[in-house]
Structure formats: structure tokens, C-alpha cells
Amino acid sequence: MTVLANAMWGSRAYRWWMAALYAAVAAGVLLWLRQWNQGLVLTGMSRDVAWGLYVGQFTFFVGVAASAVTVVLPYYLHAWKDFVRVVILGEMLAIASVVAALLFVFVDLGRPDRLLNVLLHPSPSSLMFWDLLALTGYLALNVILARAALAGPPAAWNRALILVSIPWAVSIHTITAFLYAGLAGRPFWLTAAMAPRFLASAFAVGPALLILLCRAFRYDAGDEALRKLRLVMTYAMTANVFLALMEVFTAFYSGIPGEAAHYSPWTWLSGGFMAAALALALGRSRYAPAAVFASLAIDKGVVLIPAGFIPSPEGAVTPYIPTAVELGIVLAIWCAGALLVTVLFRVAESYNRRSCPHHPS
Amino acid sequence: MKITRQAFLALLAAAARAFSKPRRMAMAIDLSKCWKDRGCTRCAQACHAAHNVPRIPDRRREIKWIWEERFENAFGQESAGPAVAGAPVPVLCNHCEHPACVQVCPTGATFKRESDGLVMMDEHRCIGCRYCMAACPYGARSFNWSDPRSFLRTLDPAYPTREKGVVEKCTFCNERLARGQQPACVEVCPFKAMVFGDAADPSSAIAQLLRTRHAFRRKPELGAGPNVFYIL
Numbered sequence: 001m002t003v004l005a006n007a008m009w010g011s012r013a014y015r016w017w018m019a020a021l022y023a024a025v026a027a028g029v030l031l032w033l034r035q036w037n038q039g040l041v042l043t044g045m046s047r048d049v050a051w052g053l054y055v056g057q058f059t060f061f062v063g064v065a066a067s068a069v070t071v072v073l074p075y076y077l078h079a080w081k082d083f084v085r086v087v088i089l090g091e092m093l094a095i096a097s098v099v100a101a102l103l104f105v106f107v108d109l110g111r112p113d114r115l116l117n118v119l120l121h122p123s124p125s126s127l128m129f130w131d132l133l134a135l136t137g138y139l140a141l142n143v144i145l146a147r148a149a150l151a152g153p154p155a156a157w158n159r160a161l162i163l164v165s166i167p168w169a170v171s172i173h174t175i176t177a178f179l180y181a182g183l184a185g186r187p188f189w190l191t192a193a194m195a196p197r198f199l200a201s202a203f204a205v206g207p208a209l210l211i212l213l214c215r216a217f218r219y220d221a222g223d224e225a226l227r228k229l230r231l232v233m234t235y236a237m238t239a240n241v242f243l244a245l246m247e248v249f250t251a252f253y254s255g256i257p258g259e260a261a262h263y264s265p266w267t268w269l270s271g272g273f274m275a276a277a278l279a280l281a282l283g284r285s286r287y288a289p290a291a292v293f294a295s296l297a298i299d300k301g302v303v304l305i306p307a308g309f310i311p312s313p314e315g316a317v318t319p320y321i322p323t324a325v326e327l328g329i330v331l332a333i334w335c336a337g338a339l340l341v342t343v344l345f346r347v348a349e350s351y352n353r354r355s356c357p358h359h360p361s
Numbered sequence: 362m363k364i365t366r367q368a369f370l371a372l373l374a375a376a377a378r379a380f381s382k383p384r385r386m387a388m389a390i391d392l393s394k395c396w397k398d399r400g401c402t403r404c405a406q407a408c409h410a411a412h413n414v415p416r417i418p419d420r421r422r423e424i425k426w427i428w429e430e431r432f433e434n435a436f437g438q439e440s441a442g443p444a445v446a447g448a449p450v451p452v453l454c455n456h457c458e459h460p461a462c463v464q465v466c467p468t469g470a471t472f473k474r475e476s477d478g479l480v481m482m483d484e485h486r487c488i489g490c491r492y493c494m495a496a497c498p499y500g501a502r503s504f505n506w507s508d509p510r511s512f513l514r515t516l517d518p519a520y521p522t523r524e525k526g527v528v529e530k531c532t533f534c535n536e537r538l539a540r541g542q543q544p545a546c547v548e549v550c551p552f553k554a555m556v557f558g559d560a561a562d563p564s565s566a567i568a569q570l571l572r573t574r575h576a577f578r579r580k581p582e583l584g585a586g587p588n589v590f591y592i593l
Binding site for chain 1: 421422423424430433434435437438439461463464465466467468469470486487488489490491492494495496497498499500503504505506507508525526527528580583584585
């Protein structure tokens with residue numbers, strides 16, 4: 001625990017950064033208390049648009065969590081030794097992202113005090129039940145793996161857990177896609193391409209974020225590791241844009257009423273951002289990781305969920321405009337995630353300084 | 362042990378009584394009767410008064426158990442010819458055979474009652490995740506975005522109120538059915554446009570109506586099996 005304690009303390013700039021994050025989280029807690037007191041009426045959600053930013057952000061962060069597989073799989077299954085210093089970062093990022101995703105579920109509930117009803121009255125027909133199990137299981141797996149990785153070379157039991165964590169990572173985002181992709185009454189989400197597209201966008205956003213974090217923390221991951229992360233990001237982003245275009249084709253060529261109706265200027269704008277980010281990635285721009293990350297945070301975290309609700313099944317177009325309270329709570333959860341990432345990355349860094357990195361067998 | 366033919370038949374009869382066929386409550390709405398007065402909203406008023414459904418000024422956060430939709434919005438643009446386009450259609454929870462809301466509910470707070478097929482709602486178990494609202498293809502569900510009690514002008518003490526943070530919807534008036542009454546909307550309709558009863562009982566009025574008249578349902582292509590039928 002001394003490693004953890006040391007990570008909480010640092011230079012002057014570091015202390016300011018941490019203080020700012022604590023303040024944002026504290027402000028978010030106060031806003032959430034207000035929301036709990038007055039109800040979700042303080043958000044921009046409505047009868048027609050029953051889910052908004054909270055559920056969108058939840059979806060986005062499940063993707064970031066799942067993306068740890070983009071470093072864990074090459075390192076442990078294919079012995080890509082270049083990833084020796086980033087693999088721990090991937091696991092740390094997964095921990096912080098699952099926590100953020102669960103927080104987004106929590107703040108979205110009308111009766112958070114009854115959350116345990118999901119376990120007290122298990123409902124196997126509900127994907128939300130499975131998603132919560134998958135996410136908490138994934139969190140536990142990554143905590144165990146990250147702690148073990150810091151302790152030394154992987155033991156046999158640890159290796160088995162690593163092998164389990166790979167399909168488990170895929171499962172959390174697949175189940176999250178199934179939350180939406182199985183609803184007969186929501187044509188925008190009712191697509192077999194949703195889970196593949198979720199995975200593709202997750203595998204683009206994870207490496208992009210790892211590159212950005214290595215820059216921000218001045219963490220020396222090694223040039224080859226960064227080059228490979230970019231490669232994974234670019235291929236995954238290409239697959240994501242390709243799958244998005246497949247959706248557009250089916251929606252518009254089929255001419256089925258209600259399919260194309262969900263494509264609003266916001267959807268096109270978001271699609272434009274993704275295309276621009278892909279262009280930057282293909283052009284090997286230095287800004288590509290930031291663009292990929294931002295465009296996917298918008299597409300999955302902001303646009304995807306409201307677009308499924310607008311128009312409503314009865315054809316009503318109810319605009320969704322997030323409120324300041326909602327934005328404040330979202331910002332606070334991002335800050336909580338950043339806080340966790342900062343501390344966990346410092347732990348990883350101090351470990352890397354202390355000992356020689358182990359290699360996969 | 363030997364069993365006589367007579368005893369065997371008696372046992373069968375007892376079993377048939379014990380495991381009686383479940384009822385399937387259904388409603389048929391005769392739109393030509395309903396349209397005798399296109400401005401009439403008495404079904405909605407009676408329902409909302411009987412169940413303490415608040416009238417919330419912010420339309421985006423309204424709560425409604427039964428309301429009217431334009432024909433083309435209830436049945437789809439291509440089902441509405443010029444004769445019916447724009448006409449009001451009363452819509453409510455369809456108490457589906459395969460309710461998507463029940464399938465997705467993570468706590469069993471909404472469930473299908475075995476004995477009569479009513480899709481019920483336990484507001485004390487609901488965690489307010491609104492997954493059912495995302496799943497319902499008929500927009501039948503309302504969420505209490507704020508405390509509903511502050512919007513109640515009159516209060517019927519015979520029926521419970523709800524609190525903020527939970528979902529609610531039409532219950533086919535299970536509390537009235539238990540007393541042997543018809544649902545409030547059926548009872549109040551001045552044109553007797555709504556017929557309600559056990560569709561599984563061939564001798565019931567609703568079963569006879571559905572046998573003799575062509576009835577249609579909302580979004581049959583989704584396979585939800587709505588138990589609210591429309592006749593025109």
C-alpha cells in the first residue's frame with residue numbers, strides 16, 4: 001500500500017492536478033445529491049428520450065474497459081515483447097473505466113438505493129443483469145491481474161486468469177451492445193452489426209487513449225509499442241467506419257419507414273468527425289489519437305443513445321438537450337476516472353522504475 | 362396398486378379443475394364508435410382520476426396510462442388511408458403475450474401475471490433504470506421524473522400514489538377486476554366503444570367479437586402479441 005500512498009503525493013503541479021480532480025468529484029457528488037433529492041427531472045431526459053448522456057457515457061466507458069484486450073492479447077498470446085511496459089497500463093485503464101461505467105449506471109437510476117434488487121431478484125432474461133455481472137467480474141479480474149503483474153512474473157494461475165480475461169473483455173462490450181441490439185421497437189439499434197461495431201470502436205479508442213496517456217504522463221512505453229498501438233488503432237477505426245457505413249446502406253437502401261428517420265444532422269456530424277479522425281490516422285498525423293478518441297467519445301458517448309429514441313415509436317421528435325446538472329455529473333465521473341488513472345499509472349511507473357520488466361514465457 | 366376406470370376419470374376431472382386454463386384478458390376498441398365524438402377524452406380522464414395519475418405541465422415529462430395518438434402514429438404511416446389519417450386512436454399498454462418490458466426488466470419489477478396475462482408493475486421493486494421504456498415498442502410507459510404527488514389536484518384515497526424515480530403504466534385496472542368491475546375506461550365510454558374480457562373463454566363477449574369482426578393490432582410484425590385489438 002505504500003506504493004499507492006506514494007502515488008497520491010508528488011510535485012507541486014501534480015498536487016494541483018489532483019486537487020482540481022478532487023474538487024470536480026466533490027462538486028459532482030453535490031450535484032448528484034441534488035438530483036437524488038429532486039429527481040431525474042434535473043436532466044434533459046424525457047418520456048420519449050428515456051436515456052441520455054449517462055447511458056451513452058456508460059456505453060463508451062465499457063468500450064474503453066474492453067480495449068485492454070488490445071494490449072493484453074498481443075503481449076500474452078503472441079509474445080509481442082514491445083508491449084511489456086504498456087500492458088500494465090491497459091489493465092489499469094480497464095480498472096478505471098469499469099469504475100466510471102458503473103458510476104454512470106448508478107447516477108442514471110431513479111432509485112439507486114434499490115440497486116441491489118438486481119442481485120436480490122436475478123432476472124436472467126434481462127441483459128442488464130448479465131451486463132452488471134460481466135462488468136463486476138471484469139473489474140475483479142483486472143484488479144487481481146494488475147496486482148499480480150506488479151508483484152512479479154506471472155504464476156500459472158495468473159496465466160489462466162489472463163486467458164480468461166481476453167474473452168471476458170470481448171463479452172462485456174458484446175453484452176453491452178446486446179442491451180440495445182435486441183430491442184424490437186428501436187430500429188436504429190436493432191442491428192447485428194452493433195456488437196462488432198462496438199468492439200471495433202473500442203479497439204480504436206483504447207490504443208488511442210493509451211498513446212495520449214503515455215504522452216500526458218511522459219511515460220516511456222517505447223517507440224515500437226507506440227507504433228504498434230497506432231497500427232491497432234488505425235485498423236480498428238477503419239473497421240468501425242466501415243461498419244457505420246454498412247448501417248447507413250441498409251437503413252437507406254431498404255427504404256423501410258423509420259430506419260432512415262433516426263439519421264439526424266447530429267448523427268451525420270458525428271459520422272463526419274469519425275471520418276475526419278480516420279483520415280488523420282491514415283495520414284499518420286500526430287493528432288490522430290486525440291481525434292479518434294474524441295470522435296468516438298462523441299459518437300458512442302453522446303449521439304448513439306438519444307438517436308435511438310428520436311423519433312419515438314409513435315414518430316414524435318422530442319429534442320434532447322442535456323442540462324448543466326447532467327453535464328456536471330458527467331464531468332465529475334470523468335474526473336473520478338482521471339483520478340484513478342493518475343494514481344494507477346503512477347503505481348505502474350514506480351514499479352517500472354524499481355524492477356526489471358518481466359517477459360512473457 | 363390398481364386403479365379403476367371410474368377413479369381414473371374422477372382424478373382427471375379434479376386435475377382439470379385444479380389446473381384451470383389461465384384467463385387471457387383482452388380489450389377491443391371499436392374505432393367507428395369511438396369516433397362518434399372525436400374530441401372526447403373521457404376514458405383518459407376517468408383512468409387518470411381513478412389511478413392518481415398527475416397532470417404535469419411539462420409535456421416532455423408527462424405521465425399517461427391511456428391517451429390518444431393520430432391513426433398514422435399508432436399504426437404506421439402506410440396503414441393510414443385518407444379516410445382515417447389524423448383520426449384519434451386511444452392507445453394504452455397492450456398487455457402483450459410476449460412483453461418486451463418484462464423480458465428486459467433486471468429486477469422482475471414488471472412481470473406478466475400467470476392467472477390472467479396482465480402485465481403488472483411493482484413500483485416498490487423498480488430501480489428506475491427505464492430499460493422497459495427503451496424496450497416497449499408502444500410508448501406505454503411513463504417515468505416519474507420528479508415527485509408526482511405535487512402535481513395531483515385531486516387525490517383518490519382508494520388508490521396508491523407513486524413516488525419519484527419509478528416507472529408506471531396502465532394495469533388493465535387489476536384493482537377493479539378483483540372487485541368484479543370493468544376497467545374504468547371501458548365503463549366510462551359513452552359509446553360503449555371498448556369491450557373487455559377473457560379472450561380465452563369462448564363464451565365471453567370479447568371472444569365472440571374477435572371471432573366475428575376483423576380486428577387489427579399495433580405493430581403486429583414485432584411479434585409482441587398485443588392484447589388490445591382495434592376494430593374498424
